[in-house]
Amino acid sequence: MTDKAADRVARFVDDLLHGRRPRRFTASREEAEAMTAAAGLVAGRVGADLPDKAALDRIHRRLSEALDESPVIDLRPTRRTWLRTLGTAAAAVVVGVALDEVASHESPAGPDGGGAPTVLMPDNGTWRPVAAVTQLPAGHAMPVSTGSVDAVVINDGANISAVSGICTHLGCKLQPDDAGRKLNCPCHQTSFAWSGKVLYYRLKTAPGTLPQIPVRVKDEQIELFVV
Amino acid sequence: MVGVTELPLAGPPEPAVARDPDTAEYPNWESVYQDNVVGIYQLVFRRVGNAADAEDLAEEVLMQTLKTLRLPAPIHNVRAYLVKTARTVMADHWRRHYAARDAALELERLPAGALVATPSGESADRARRLLGLLPDHFRRILELRFLRGYSVREAANEMGVTESNARVLQFRALRKAAELEQEVFA
Numbered sequence: 463m464t465d466k467a468a469d470r471v472a473r474f475v476d477d478l479l480h481g482r483r484p485r486r487f488t489a490s491r492e493e494a495e496a497m498t499a500a501a502g503l504v505a506g507r508v509g510a511d512l513p514d515k516a517a518l519d520r521i522h523r524r525l526s527e528a529l530d531e532s533p534v535i536d537l538r539p540t541r542r543t544w545l546r547t548l549g550t551a552a553a554a555v556v557v558g559v560a561l562d563e564v565a566s567h568e569s570p571a572g573p574d575g576g577g578a579p580t581v582l583m584p585d586n587g588t589w590r591p592v593a594a595v596t597q598l599p600a601g602h603a604m605p606v607s608t609g610s611v612d613a614v615v616i617n618d619g620a621n622i623s624a625v626s627g628i629c630t631h632l633g634c635k636l637q638p639d640d641a642g643r644k645l646n647c648p649c650h651q652t653s654f655a656w657s658g659k660v661l662y663y664r665l666k667t668a669p670g671t672l673p674q675i676p677v678r679v680k681d682e683q684i685e686l687f688v689v
Numbered sequence: 690m691v692g693v694t695e696l697p698l699a700g701p702p703e704p705a706v707a708r709d710p711d712t713a714e715y716p717n718w719e720s721v722y723q724d725n726v727v728g729i730y731q732l733v734f735r736r737v738g739n740a741a742d743a744e745d746l747a748e749e750v751l752m753q754t755l756k757t758l759r760l761p762a763p764i765h766n767v768r769a770y771l772v773k774t775a776r777t778v779m780a781d782h783w784r785r786h787y788a789a790r791d792a793a794l795e796l797e798r799l800p801a802g803a804l805v806a807t808p809s810g811e812s813a814d815r816a817r818r819l820l821g822l823l824p825d826h827f828r829r830i831l832e833l834r835f836l837r838g839y840s841v842r843e844a845a846n847e848m849g850v851t852e853s854n855a856r857v858l859q860f861r862a863l864r865k866a867a868e869l870e871q872e873v874f875a
Binding site: 465476483495496500 | 713716717718719720722723724726727728730731734735736737738739740741742743744747748751752755756783786787788789791812813815816817819820831834835836838840841853856857859860861863864866867868870
């Protein structure tokens with residue numbers, strides 16, 4: 463009896479380790495326990511439990527087909543929204559001025575005329591793996607999260623970089639548009655270049671550039687310096 | 690920027706932190722998707738162990754939730770509903786494909802705070818800690834299989850046992866791991 467159960471579980475494990483959808487069978491309680499433990503161990507391989515971009519694209523496409531494709535956003539401004547907007551705009555001005563000052567003294571603007579990029583350098587940050595290099599082919603951007611920081615990692619074909627995945631306007635999560643090599647905000651039609659610079663906005667005040675996040679590749683894993 | 694040099698240097702840029710889930714709302718399905726798809730996928734993957742099922746189930750969780758949810762809605766309400774739906778969807782998966790009623794019941798007890806996208810290294814830490822708690826021969830077979838990618842035959846050769854014994858050892862080791870997981874990580 464144990465041998466048969468062990469054989470079935472071994473076959474299940476083989477399927478998982480080869481990245482296959484496991485064959486279905488009637489499992490005893492003991493077998494199901496072993497199988498869920500096996501699933502947890504497979505998830506423990508670094509990067510294994512992160513979806514690849516193609517999977518996210520498929521899920522998004524099927525949801526789009528089934529759900530309303532023109533989401534209704536309540537644009538009536540509440541008092542709180544206005545206060546938040548004004549506060550964010552004021553903060554953006556102060557931060558923008560200060561960084562401009564720093565840039566003019568320490569880091570000349572690049573050839574495209576932009577200022578020094580803002581870098582998110584957290585206190586007590588550590589390098590954390592967020593994806594396997596193989597999950598991010600050239601020409602793609604992928605949203606990742608470390609729990610406290612949402613980012614987008616980008617492979618432009620020459621380099622891997624990372625920027626904040628949160629729109630600097632009101633905090634909506636950015637969606638990669640690989641064809642346009644940009645990141646779109648779903649809330650107010652703002653677009654950012656992969657470098658983090660604002661490409662397009664329909665707001666009274668230009669939103670800030672996306673902060674850069676330090677990134678490196680180690681042991682075939684993309685790692686971010688975050689908390 | 691002429692005339693503004695007297696301004697004091699501002700503090701660090703605003704951190705890239707998600708909105709406060711206690712007060713903020715999701716305005717539309719796209720925002721629910723963007724904020725939660727990776728967390729749901731991870732939640733499901735840890736219980737099915739393969740990308741094909743994880744993709745199907747994550748999509749099912751989002752689809753069921755978004756078809757019934759009225760938006761805008763507070764973030765914490767949406768997330769609680771997503772976890773509840775994930776429990777049902779995963780329990781159905783185990784019942785339907787493996788007739789595993791008990792595993793399904795376990796999944797229905799998934800904690801409400803389970804839906805938080807975590808760095809992938811966290812699952813690895815958890816697996817390493819779990820392996821560290823196992824008796825030597827159990828740990829050895831699971832390390833060879835899951836960390837080093839050995840086939841049953843290769844693991845059996847390495848350990849000096851028959852293939853059949855290696856399969857039984859793996860089965861018992863996984864059951865022990867499941868038991869420890871319940872005790873230590875519950």
